[in-house]
Amino acid sequence: MAELLDDDEIESQLPDEWERDGDEITKTYEFDDYLRGIEFVTKVGEVAEEEFHHPEIIVGYKTVEVRLTSHEEGGITEKDIRLADLFDDER
Numbered sequence: 001m002a003e004l005l006d007d008d009e010i011e012s013q014l015p016d017e018w019e020r021d022g023d024e025i026t027k028t029y030e031f032d033d034y035l036r037g038i039e040f041v042t043k044v045g046e047v048a049e050e051e052f053h054h055p056e057i058i059v060g061y062k063t064v065e066v067r068l069t070s071h072e073e074g075g076i077t078e079k080d081i082r083l084a085d086l087f088d089d090e091r
């Protein structure tokens, strides 16, 4: 089980354009059209399965909001930071 990160660790390790929201980290990606966003959702899902760490994904028109937390640990861990970086690599 991963260790929970403290406030300073979260702040210092949060990737660009990601925000902290309580026990979650979140980022909203914007796309030129709806189906590009859907393509990105598929890539995010594949990475999540590979890492066995799953985000909440909210699909809008030309936007995809991704929210990460470590449910078992009850907060934000290195796993969430790692997934955020991997999702950004898929962009």
Ligand SMILES: C[C@H](O)[C@H](O)[C@H]1CNC2=NC(N)=NC(=O)C2=N1
Binding pocket: 052, 053, 054, 055, 068, 069, 070, 071, 072, 073
């Ligand atoms: C049993 C537990 O659901 C699994 O080990 C995995 C699945 N995916 C997960 N995803 C996230 N975000 N947090 C978890 O704690 C988690 N646990």
